[in-house]
Amino acid sequence: MVRWISDEVGEEAALLQALGISSVDELFRDVPKKARLGRMGVGPGHDEPEVVAGVDKLLDRNRPLGRFANFLGGRIACRYSPAAVDAIVSRSEFYTAYTPYQPEASQGMLRTLFEFQSLWVELTGLDVANASLYDGASAAGEALLLCARVHEGKRFLVPASLPWEEKSVLANYASGPGLVVEEVPYDDRTGRLDLGFVRSAVGKGDVFGVLADVPNGFGALDEHVFDLKSTIGDVPLVVVADPLSLSVLEPPGAYGADVVVGEGQGFGIPPSFGGPLLGLFACRREHLRQAPGRIVGASVDVFGRPAYALTLQTREQHIRRSKATSNICTNESLMALAFVVYASVVGPKGLAALQVSLAEKARTLASSLGSVDGLRAPRFEAPYLGEFTLELQRGTATGFLDRLRRRRVLGGHSLADPRPGARPTPERILVAPSDAVGDKEIARYAAAAKAWAASEGR
Amino acid sequence: MSYRQARWEEPPIWDVAHAHAPEPAPAIPGVPERFRRRAELNWPELSEPTVVRHYTRLSQMNFGIDSGVYPLGSCTMKYNPKVSEVLARRPGAAQVHPYQPEATVQGSLELTWRLERLLARITGFHEVSLQPAAGAHGEYTSLLMVRAHYRDLGELAKRTEVLLPDTAHGTNPASAMMAGFVTKEIPSKEGCVDLAALKAALSDRTACFMLTNPNTAGFFESEILEIAEAVHAAGAMLYYDGANLNAILGVTNPGRMGFDIAHLNLHKTFATPHGGGGPGAGVIGAGEVLAPYLPVPRVAKQGRKFRLDYQRPKSIGKVKTAYGNFGLDVRAYAFVLAHGEEGLRHVARRAVLNSNYLGARLGKRLPRPFHTLVKHEFVLSGVPLKEKGVRTLDLAKRLLDEGVHAPTVYFPTLIEEALMIELPETESKRDLDEFAAAVERALDDTPEHLHAAPTSCAVGRIDEVRAAREPILSWKDLRARAAKVETP
Numbered sequence: 001m002v003r004w005i006s007d008e009v010g011e012e013a014a015l016l017q018a019l020g021i022s023s024v025d026e027l028f029r030d031v032p033k034k035a036r037l038g039r040m041g042v043g044p045g046h047d048e049p050e051v052v053a054g055v056d057k058l059l060d061r062n063r064p065l066g067r068f069a070n071f072l073g074g075r076i077a078c079r080y081s082p083a084a085v086d087a088i089v090s091r092s093e094f095y096t097a098y099t100p101y102q103p104e105a106s107q108g109m110l111r112t113l114f115e116f117q118s119l120w121v122e123l124t125g126l127d128v129a130n131a132s133l134y135d136g137a138s139a140a141g142e143a144l145l146l147c148a149r150v151h152e153g154k155r156f157l158v159p160a161s162l163p164w165e166e167k168s169v170l171a172n173y174a175s176g177p178g179l180v181v182e183e184v185p186y187d188d189r190t191g192r193l194d195l196g197f198v199r200s201a202v203g204k205g206d207v208f209g210v211l212a213d214v215p216n217g218f219g220a221l222d223e224h225v226f227d228l229k230s231t232i233g234d235v236p237l238v239v240v241a242d243p244l245s246l247s248v249l250e251p252p253g254a255y256g257a258d259v260v261v262g263e264g265q266g267f268g269i270p271p272s273f274g275g276p277l278l279g280l281f282a283c284r285r286e287h288l289r290q291a292p293g294r295i296v297g298a299s300v301d302v303f304g305r306p307a308y309a310l311t312l313q314t315r316e317q318h319i320r321r322s323k324a325t326s327n328i329c330t331n332e333s334l335m336a337l338a339f340v341v342y343a344s345v346v347g348p349k350g351l352a353a354l355q356v357s358l359a360e361k362a363r364t365l366a367s368s369l370g371s372v373d374g375l376r377a378p379r380f381e382a383p384y385l386g387e388f389t390l391e392l393q394r395g396t397a398t399g400f401l402d403r404l405r406r407r408r409v410l411g412g413h414s415l416a417d418p419r420p421g422a423r424p425t426p427e428r429i430l431v432a433p434s435d436a437v438g439d440k441e442i443a444r445y446a447a448a449a450k451a452w453a454a455s456e457g458r
Numbered sequence: 459m460s461y462r463q464a465r466w467e468e469p470p471i472w473d474v475a476h477a478h479a480p481e482p483a484p485a486i487p488g489v490p491e492r493f494r495r496r497a498e499l500n501w502p503e504l505s506e507p508t509v510v511r512h513y514t515r516l517s518q519m520n521f522g523i524d525s526g527v528y529p530l531g532s533c534t535m536k537y538n539p540k541v542s543e544v545l546a547r548r549p550g551a552a553q554v555h556p557y558q559p560e561a562t563v564q565g566s567l568e569l570t571w572r573l574e575r576l577l578a579r580i581t582g583f584h585e586v587s588l589q590p591a592a593g594a595h596g597e598y599t600s601l602l603m604v605r606a607h608y609r610d611l612g613e614l615a616k617r618t619e620v621l622l623p624d625t626a627h628g629t630n631p632a633s634a635m636m637a638g639f640v641t642k643e644i645p646s647k648e649g650c651v652d653l654a655a656l657k658a659a660l661s662d663r664t665a666c667f668m669l670t671n672p673n674t675a676g677f678f679e680s681e682i683l684e685i686a687e688a689v690h691a692a693g694a695m696l697y698y699d700g701a702n703l704n705a706i707l708g709v710t711n712p713g714r715m716g717f718d719i720a721h722l723n724l725h726k727t728f729a730t731p732h733g734g735g736g737p738g739a740g741v742i743g744a745g746e747v748l749a750p751y752l753p754v755p756r757v758a759k760q761g762r763k764f765r766l767d768y769q770r771p772k773s774i775g776k777v778k779t780a781y782g783n784f785g786l787d788v789r790a791y792a793f794v795l796a797h798g799e800e801g802l803r804h805v806a807r808r809a810v811l812n813s814n815y816l817g818a819r820l821g822k823r824l825p826r827p828f829h830t831l832v833k834h835e836f837v838l839s840g841v842p843l844k845e846k847g848v849r850t851l852d853l854a855k856r857l858l859d860e861g862v863h864a865p866t867v868y869f870p871t872l873i874e875e876a877l878m879i880e881l882p883e884t885e886s887k888r889d890l891d892e893f894a895a896a897v898e899r900a901l902d903d904t905p906e907h908l909h910a911a912p913t914s915c916a917v918g919r920i921d922e923v924r925a926a927r928e929p930i931l932s933w934k935d936l937r938a939r940a941a942k943v944e945t946p
Contacts, residue, residue: 002797002801002804004536004537004539004729004796004884005801005804005805005808005883005884006808006883006884006885006886006887007890008929009886009889010813011886011887012808014887015583015811015812015815015887016811018673018815018819019815019818020813023811024807024808024811026942027807027810027811027814027831027833028678028709028807028810029711029831030677030678030680030831031678031680031706031710032680032682032683033713034682034683035682035710035714036709036710036714037582037708037709037710037711037714038804039710039799040579040580040711041579041799042576042579042794042798042802043798043799044798044799044800045795045796045798045799045800045801045926046795046796046798048541048796050795051541051792051795051796052541052544052545052946053789054795055545055548055569055788055792055795056545056548058565058568058569058570058572058767059545059548059550059565059566060550060565061550061564061565061568061790062551062554062562062563062564062565062566063558063563064549064550064553064554065549065553065554065555065558066553067550068562070555072466072555072557072558073559075779076551076555076556076557076779078555080507084509084510085507086547087510088510088513088514088517089519089908090543091513091514091517091772092522092523092524092525092538093517093518093520093521093522093524093525094517094522094541094733094734094737095522095524095536095538095733096522096523096525096731096732097521097522097732097733097734097735098530098533098535098732098734098735099732099734099735099736100734100735101530101864101866101922102854102855102858102863103857103917103922104855104858104912104915104916104917104918104919104920105463105520105521105863105864105912105916106520106734107516107519107520107915107916107917108517108518108519108520108916109516109735111470111519111735112513112516112734113735113918114470114932115470115471115933116930117931117932118470118472118932118933118934119501121904121931121932121933121934122499122500122933122934123499123503125497127928127934128931128932128935129931129932130878131735132732132735132736134591134595134736134778135591135778135779136717136779136844137760137778137779138591138595138777138778145636163779165776165779165780166779168775168776169775169776169779170776171775172576172602172775172776172777173636175602175605175637175638176605176635176637176639177638178638184892194792219683221489221493221620222489223492223493223630226492230656233856246493246495246499247483248483248484248486248494248495249483249493249494249495249498249682250492250494250495251495251497251899254496254497255514259879260645260654263779270547270552270553270785271552271554271555271556272546272551272552272554272557272783272784272785273551273554273555273563273566273780273781273784274779274780274782274784275591275778275780275782275783275784275785275786276591276736276783276785276786277591277741277778277779277780277783283499284525288929288931293736294787294915295929295931296931297925297926297930297931298653298930298931298935298936299920299921299924299925299930300921301917301918301919301920301921302910302919302921303917303918305716305917305918307917307918307920307921307923307927308920309920309925311922311925311929311931312925312926312929313924313926314644315814316628316873317594317628317629317631317632317868318627318628318629318631319628320628321631321632321641322631322632322634322635322640322641323630323635324628324632324635325635325740326594326632326636327594327595327597327598327632327633327635328594328595328730329592329594329627329628329629330592330593330594330723330735330736330737330738330740331592331735331736332591332733333733333734333735333736334731334733334734334735334736334737334910335733335736335737335902337513337733337734340471341509341513343501343576343661343823344471344501344502344504344509344512345504345509347501347503347504348481348498348499348501348503349481349503349541351499352483352484352499353484355486356484356486359486359487359488359489359751359788360487363487363488366795377847380915381488383488383490383493384488384489385486387491395785401559402559402561405559405561405562408722410555410558410559410562413557416764418755418768419754419768419770419773419775420768420769420770420771421771424655429709445640
C-alpha cells in the first residue's frame with residue numbers, strides 16, 4: 001500500500017459505514033459496464049527505496065553536464081545557480097500551493113510575482129509584464145497573437161535566422177486565426193536582417209507585426225534593430241531578448257519595442273532536459289488589456305494595508321471563455337520565483353559581470369577556432385555576446401559534435417531543422433561557453449576541433 | 459482550529475535595504491557602444507542572507523498543501539511526495555541539456571519512452587506526447603492536431619465548430635478559439651450532457667466535442683458511450699479534458715469511453731507540485747487517427763538504444779522549445795512506479811469515497827443540486843446563505859480563518875453561488891471531518907464575522923475592484939504614483 005494514500009486505522013470502513021454502503025464499487029455504479037476496464041498493465045507498485053532505485057537506474061544512463069566541458073546554449077542556458085535559489089524554491093509554502101485564487105492566504109506568491117513583473121519591466125524598459133508564460137517560444141506565440149489583435153494584416157515577419165523550433169511554434173500559434181509567418185532574409189556576410197525586405201514587406205500593408213531577436217539565432221547583435229521601429233512605423237515590434245544580456249544591453253523599450261518576450265530559464269532554473277522553462281512577457285501599457293495570462297496588481301486590504309491580488313481577470317479564460325486573450329491558466333509561477341531570487345542574489349553588478357565574462361570566453365574560443373582549417377568562426381561579422389555561430393566547410397555538424405563529445409566536450413548544437421522536407425542549410429553550430437568553462441576547457445575545444453580538421457575530409 | 463498566518467511587515471525587495479549607487483553597464487569587448495545599456499538597471503544589490511530572509515518571510519505568508527487541506531475543486535490538490543523532489547534534483551535529471559548528443563541522454567529518453575507507454579496504458583490511447591507545458595497548452599495542441607487532420611481530409615473549411623457543455627472549464631472554449639474554431643455551448647440537463655441537445659447541435663460543421671468525465675459538477679457522464687457514438691456519427695472528434703482523471707484511474711479510461719484525444723494534467727492526477735501557479739505538464743494522448751499529428755520529436759526505441767524521431771511528416775511541429783517539462787515527468791514516473799496497477803485504482807476509489815462522504819455530510823447543510831452520487835468532487839450551492847445576507851465568497855473567506863484553503867467558488871456557473879469541493883485520496887477521514895466541522899462553524903457564524911473574514915491571514919479582505927480600476931503592476935508604477943502624489 002502506498003503511504004501517500006491516507007490509511008489511518010479503520011477509516012475506510014468508517015467512511016463506507018457513514019455512507020451506508022458495503023463496498024466502494026457501489027460508488028461507481030454509474031460507469032457503464034461496457035466502459036469498464038480489466039487490467040491496465042502498468043505493473044506492480046513499489047516501496048520508496050525501490051522507486052528511488054528504479055528512477056536512479058534510468059537517470060544514471062544520462063551523462064550530466066558536469067562530466068563535460070560544456071558549450072551548449074541557445075535559449076536554454078547552463079549556469080551555476082547559487083544554492084540559495086533552490087533553498088527558496090524548495091519551500092513547500094511556495095511549491096505546494098495552487099494559483100493564488102484566495103489572495104489573502106497567498107500574499108507570499110503574489111508579492112513574489114509582483115516583484116518578478118517589476119524586474120522584467122526594469123530589464124526590458126517596457127511598461128507592464130505578466131506573471132509568466134510557459135517558455136520563450138510560446139511567449140513569442142502569444143506576442144504574435146497580441147499583435148494580430150491590435151493591428152490589421154495577415155503576415156508576421158520573423159528573421160530567417162530565428163531558431164527553427166521557435167519558427168515552428170510561431171507557425172502553430174499563427175495557424176488558428178489563419179495568419180502567416182514570413183521569414184526576413186539575413187545578410188550572408190554579417191548575419192543582419194535585410195531591412196530593405198522589411199520596408200517593402202510592410203509597405204505592402206498586410207503586415208501586423210515584426211519580430212526580432214537580440215542576440216539573434218546566430219548569436220549576432222544586429223544594429224538594424226535600432227532602425228526597425230522607424231522602418232515599420234505603427235506596426236507592432238516584438239523583441240525576443242535574453243534576460244542576462246539586458247544587464248548590459250540597451251533595453252528594447254528604448255528602441256521602440258511594443259512587446260518584449262524571452263526565455264527566463266537561465267536565471268536559477270536548471271536545464272532539466274528542456275523543462276520546466278519560463279516564458280517572459282512585457283508590453284506597452286496601451287496593450288495591457290490585450291495581454292495574455294495572469295497579472296498581479298497592488299491594492300490594499302480593508303485596513304488600508306498594502307495587499308496584492310490577481311487582477312484584470314476579465315481578459316482571462318475562466319471569465320471570458322472563448323473571448324479571452326489567451327487560454328493560459330497554469331503558468332510558471334515557481335520558475336518566476338527562481339528568476340527573481342536569482343537576480344536578487346546575484347545582483348545587477350553580478351549579472352553584468354557574468355555577461356561580460358561569458359562574452360570574453362566566447363571571443364577567446366571564436367578566435368582560436370577561426371584559425372582551424374575547415375571552420376569559419378564566428379561565421380558572421382556582426383558583433384556577438386556570449387555565443388556565436390561556427391560553420392563547417394566540410395563534414396557534418398553531427399560528426400563534428402560527436403567527435404568532440406568523445407573528448408568530453410559538448411561543442412554546441414546544430415542549427416539545422418531536422419524535420420523531413422526542411423530546407424537544407426549549411427552545417428552550422430551555435431557555440432555558447434557555459435560559466436563553468438575556463439581556459440583549459442577552451443583549449444580542449446580548440447584541440448578537439450584541430451583533431452577533427454586533421455582527419456575530416458582528407 | 460486556532461490559526462494565525464505569519465504577518466510580516468516585510469517591505470518590497472527594492473525597499474529592503476538602501477538603494478545602491480547607480481552604476482552604468484560595463485563595456486563589452488567587441489560590442490559597439492551603441493548597444494550598451496544607458497539607463498542603469500534599477501534593482502537592489504543585496505546580501506544573500508537578506509534575500510533569503512525576504513523570500514522566507516514571504517513564503518510564510520503563503521498557504522500550500524503542506525500547510526493544510528486544499529479543497530479546490532477540479533484542481534486535485536493532493537500531497538506531493540517528497541521523494542519526487544529529491545529525484546527531480548538529481549544531476550542526471552536537472553543537469554542535462556536538451557541538445558546534448560543522444561548517446562549522453564539515454565536515461566532521459568528512456569524515462570520519457572517508459573512514461574509515455576505507462577500513460578498510454580492508463581488512458582487507453584495509442585500514443586502519448588509529453589511536450590505541452592500545461593493542461594490548457596495540451597488542449598490547444600490537441601485542437602491543432604484535430605485541425606490538421608480535417609485539413610488533410612479536405613474538410614477544414616466546413617468543420618469550423620467546437621461544441622462543449624456549459625460545465626466546461628474556461629480553458630476549453632479559449633483553446634478552441636485560439637485554434638481557430640468557433641465554439642457552441644450545449645446546455646446541460648440535470649448537471650450532465652443533454653444527449654438530445656448534443657445530437658441536435660452536431661452536424662457536418664462539427665470538428666470536435668470537448669468533454670471532461672466526470673464533469674466539473676462531479677457527475678459521471680453515464681451516457682458517454684452514446685455521446686461518443688453520436689459525435690463519431692457526425693464525423694467529428696471527441697476530446698477528453700483530463701483534469702478530472704483522478705476519479706476514474708483503473709476503473710475506466712478515455713480510450714475505453716470512445717475519446718479520440720485527450721490532455722492529462724500531471725500536476726493534478728500524478729501529484730507533481732503546482733508551484734503556486736505552475737509549472738504544470740499537459741501531456742496528450744491520441745488514438746490511431748490523430749497520433750501521426752503529435753508534436754515532434756517523438757522518442758523511438760531501436761534495439762536497446764533510444765533516439766529522437768523527427769520523421770513524422772504529418773506532425774504539427776512544435777508547441778514549446780525542446781521537449782516536455784522533464785522535471786515533472788520524473789516526478790510523475792515516480793508516482794506511477796510507486797502506485798502500480800492496484801495503487802492507481804486505489805487512488806480513484808479512495809478519492810471518490812472521500813468526496814461522497816464529505817458531500818453527504820455537508821449536503822445536510824447546503825443544497826447539492828441534481829444528484830448525490832459523485833466522483834472526485836461535489837458542488838454545493840451557497841444560495842441559502844443569502845437569507846442572512848452573506849454570499850459564497852464570504853463563506854470562502856471565513857474558511858481561510860480555519861487554517862484550511864477555500865474551495866473553488868462560483869464555478870461551474872450552472873450552479874448558483876457554487877462551492878466546488880475536492881479532497882483527494884491523500885486526505886484522511888480526520889482531515890475530512892475537520893474540514894466539514896470548519897465549514898459548519900463558518901455556516902453557524904454571524905454575518906458580521908463572515909463579512910469581516912479573513913482575520914487570520916497576512917492581510918484582510920482585499921479590494922480587488924480597486925486593483926483592476928487603477929492597475930499598479932510593478933515597482934515602476936509604484937514610483938510613478940509616488941511622484942504623482944508628491945507633485946499634485
